[in-house]
Amino acid sequence: MDGYSVRAQDTYGASESLPALLTVVGDVPTGQQSSVSLRIGEAAVAYTGGMLAQGADAVVMIERTLTVDENTIEVTSPVAPGENVVQVSEDVELGDVVLPSAHRIRSQDVGGMLALGITEVEVVRKPRVAIISTGDELVMPDETPKPGQVRDINSYTIAARVTECGAVPVNYDLVPDNFEAQLAVAQRAFDSADVLIFSAGSSLSSRDMTIDVLNRLGEPGALVHGISIKPGKPTIVGIAKGKPLFGLPGNPVSAVVVFDLVVRPIIHLVSGLTESPAWPPVMAILSRDVPSVAGREDHIPVRLHRENGVLCAEPVFGKSNLIFTLVNSDGMMAIPMDDGGRYAGEQVEVRLHGGP
Amino acid sequence: MDGYSVRAQDTYGASESLPALLTVVGDVPTGQQSSVSLRIGEAAVAYTGGMLAQGADAVVMIERTLTVDENTIEVTSPVAPGENVVQVSEDVELGDVVLPSAHRIRSQDVGGMLALGITEVEVVRKPRVAIISTGDELVMPDETPKPGQVRDINSYTIAARVTECGAVPVNYDLVPDNFEAQLAVAQRAFDSADVLIFSAGSSLSSRDMTIDVLNRLGEPGALVHGISIKPGKPTIVGIAKGKPLFGLPGNPVSAVVVFDLVVRPIIHLVSGLTESPAWPPVMAILSRDVPSVAGREDHIPVRLHRENGVLCAEPVFGKSNLIFTLVNSDGMMAIPMDDGGRYAGEQVEVRLHGGP
Secondary structure (H helix, E strand, O other), X not given: OOEEEEOXXXXXXXXXXXXXXXXXXXXXXXXXXXXXXXXXXXXXXXXXXXXOOEOOOEEEEHHHEEEEEOOEEEEOXXXXXXXXXXOOOOOOOOOOOOOOOOOOOOHHHHHHHHHOXXXXXXXXXXXXXXXXEEOOOEEOOOOOOOOOOEEOOHHHHHHHHHHHOOOEEEEOOOEOOOHHHHXXXXXXXXXXXXXXXXXXXXXXXXXXXXXXXXXXXXXXXXXXXXXXXXXXXXXXXXXXXXXXXXEEOOOHHHHXXXXXXXXXXXXXXXXXXXXXXXXXXXXXXXOOOEEOOOOOEEEEEEEEEEEOOEEEEEEOOOOOOOHHHHHOOOEEEEEOOOOOEEOOOOEEEEEEOOOO | OOEEEEOHXXXXXXXXXXXXXXXXXXXXXXXXXXXXXXXXXXXXXXXXXXXXXXXXXXXXXXXXXXXXXXXXXXXXXXXXXXXXXXXXXXXXXXXXXXXXXXXXXXXXXXXXXXXXXXXXXXXXXXXXXXXXXXXXXXXXXXOOOOOOOEEOOHHHHHHHHHHHOOOEEEXXXXXXXXXXXXHHHHHHHHHHOOEEEEEOOOOHHHHHHHHHHHHOOOOEEEEEEOOOEEOOOOOEEEEEOOEEEEEEOOOHHHHHHHHHHHHHHHHHHHOOOOOOOOOOOEEEEEOOOXXXXXXXXXXXXXXXXXXXXXXXXXXXXXXXXXXXXXXXXXXEXXXXXXXXXXXOOXXXXXXXXXXX
């Protein structure tokens, strides 16, 4: 605080009608140790961030004083010992855990470490996530697709998502639906990556091929084929030699939903976090009925807007293979498996795009 | 959908007890144009992501069919024309605005653009934000502070925050509380930066010096000195030659709060966004009473945890100059200016750290 270092007891009983008169005997410039020592009835000019004068045990804010003359002030209210003073160890004590292990460093953590003189810290290498796009129908984004072909957009969308969650994406060339070709690329990628993602072709036969390829990478191979969420059903999850493997659905929205729900938490674990960072939901009022089929978890893109100060979620309907339902949304709402839908006016949880 | 291309009218009235019998005359491999043409009573194998056979107008899901023999299927429920088919222009129509200008590109936007063959896009240069730390009491983080000195942590904390909001921080050397020295660094930084931040010394005289320096950079100079928030009162806001100038409070928590509320939106505007991205609050139940003084806006760090599935906010009390109140928190809650505080059990809005 800007004000005066004082001995608290010299201010006891002070009021506007009966102020305490103190003699100002010096000041303690910021950034220096005090060379001033207070006796009974004395004060020293104090600056925010500066040290107390010797013998002082509190600071009176400048607003609670009046200047009588060059060397005399009136203190108009009492202070208690320790008031407006930060004690040694008040922020961190010797022996405190400053940051837990398995923690992602945030901007304020940088400040906290530097405050303690910690200018170097051991960190975990960012995981490398290999992304392989397969499918006879895929062409590169800068090519013009012929009838029946589509541009590969999933590997780039997923790569951007991988970056968002703190890992390093490594994209591979497009691979056709040919077992030997896929296996060759998969083995090369698998050796140098920590996580392997197959952005699988969308046909049944293509997905079967993905399973066969993943099973050849090591034990135990594919563990899950198909999960009860929409969109995202044709998902493959496996492990080989301790490395996680994923086969994402070919349709772009499914791929993003499965990435967020299934792949992202695993990337966090591989990053050294003991649990995936919370992705606290935003609560919003649903603006339209959203039907859902019981027996599977539904994920619906929503757009957020404020209406009279209330946050509202407008579902963005559209077939689940249309990337622009995501482009036109701010986040996703989930309808649990045993639920038949949600009505307009209900409060729903929205998971914003670009989570931690 | 995996299934069969059909003429919808051939399935009308089909049921499990009275299925429609169709002859399978070929398939349309994914990634190719159809060479198969359907006549009455015919179907062709269809793969997800593939094209319709010529003459077909719908797809029957494979789950709604039974195989009778190599060339014959039973369809057990009718489909309408267009069912399970994505039409040309269903995702985006010619002339649609795909992404607005002044938009920050997200992972799904990458996918959306690539889907349309847009592989290059003009973007705004990230703004350069100069950060100058001033104050006689400051030493570098790798130095051991003498009595009365503190390590400079604000310029690094703020730099990390600048990066989080999509701009490029440029840190300058520590400058003592000397007008000529500060002006020289400020002018050099001002010329090459888009936004100038003074992480001001914490004493009154130092803040006065900051104002004088900012006023010398150009018209109109400092516009605001002091805002009614806690922590964060001694904030300076100005403009010179169209460039925003800020003097942040010396205490680290105040600096972060003011950065989030005042500086961040301006960096977004300078980044070319027409409005600062929404920072939708997370709703949580307050676990303790939080008193507040009417007449100023209070910002209190809170820690989030789940209790029986309910998100709870535990205030992290501590003097506002203690960086570890931020390190130990997940976000901030605000108490509006005219409010006397919040009670335990009330629902409060929490702004998570690391906002957009």
